[in-house]
Amino acid sequence: MYLRALTEDVCELCRDVKGYFLTLERKLGSKPGQFIMLWVPGVGEIPLSVADEEDERVLLVIARKGKVTTFIHDNVRPGSVMYLRGPLGRGFQVNSNGRALIVGGGCGAVPLLFLTKVLARNRSQVTVALGFKDRDSVMLVEEFLKYTKDVYVATEDGSVGVRGTVIDLMEKLVSDGAYDFVYTCGKEAMMKAVVLKALDMGLEVEASLERLVKCGLGICGSCSLEPLGLRVCVDGPVFKGRVLTQLDDFGRWWRDASGRRVPLPA
Numbered sequence: 001m002y003l004r005a006l007t008e009d010v011c012e013l014c015r016d017v018k019g020y021f022l023t024l025e026r027k028l029g030s031k032p033g034q035f036i037m038l039w040v041p042g043v044g045e046i047p048l049s050v051a052d053e054e055d056e057r058v059l060l061v062i063a064r065k066g067k068v069t070t071f072i073h074d075n076v077r078p079g080s081v082m083y084l085r086g087p088l089g090r091g092f093q094v095n096s097n098g099r100a101l102i103v104g105g106g107c108g109a110v111p112l113l114f115l116t117k118v119l120a121r122n123r124s125q126v127t128v129a130l131g132f133k134d135r136d137s138v139m140l141v142e143e144f145l146k147y148t149k150d151v152y153v154a155t156e157d158g159s160v161g162v163r164g165t166v167i168d169l170m171e172k173l174v175s176d177g178a179y180d181f182v183y184t185c186g187k188e189a190m191m192k193a194v195v196l197k198a199l200d201m202g203l204e205v206e207a208s209l210e211r212l213v214k215c216g217l218g219i220c221g222s223c224s225l226e227p228l229g230l231r232v233c234v235d236g237p238v239f240k241g242r243v244l245t246q247l248d249d250f251g252r253w254w255r256d257a258s259g260r261r262v263p264l265p266a
Helices: 067-075 106-121 141-145 166-174 188-200
Strands: 003-014 017-024 035-040 044-049 052-054 057-063 081-088 099-105 125-132 151-155 181-185 204-208 238-240 253-255 261-263
Touching: 003 057, 017 067, 017 081, 035 057, 035 067, 044 057, 044 067, 044 106, 052 106, 057 067, 057 106, 099 106, 099 166, 099 188, 106 125, 106 141, 106 181, 125 141, 125 166, 141 151, 151 166, 166 188, 181 188, 188 204
Parallel strands: 099 125, 099 181, 125 151, 181 204
Antiparallel strands: 003 017, 003 081, 017 057, 035 044, 035 081, 052 057, 204 238, 253 261
């Protein structure tokens, strides 16, 4: 069942990325890490993480990548109507009264914003490490600061925050003290390094994977993970670190539009 979503506001977040504030017919009821399928009639349907939800209002963050996202960037304005179905998939396990380390890279920051908000409301101490390519790709930092003062940024060229990757940033932060759990989302090579580091330190860790999702219902198999046959759209997109280490596909393979297993895009 699709929900009618009225576009209330659109904002530029960074280069080729916009935030869309949508008002729904009723509360979506999503949990951090879950996703929705956004449908633009006559154009197509895409999966998107929920960046935030409050009552009947939802924030979606959309990067200009393909046909549907380009159409949205060029044509959706306040007053435009789109449709969504969800929430779908398995989200993050939200712990309370602990110390959480959030590690996000690029657009991987999107589902982590909602998670940070809920963790903070659950009285967890939250430290956020965000990594971006350069100044023009930095986004959502001010939004994270609404929920925790401990937000650290790394850029590859050093134009904002510290010079280096979010992995470099994580290495500095974990040496300063222990965390109870780690959450991550971003490029898969980055997440693999985060997962292995966390597990090596004996920490619980969860990661949100991105795959080519077509149906969102676990029927088509386009997002299956070998050798366990897990489907990102229903068994994920969030997986525990120890499960990910059992997957040959993690950090290496995914399926293209035809269903072929191909090297994961860089």
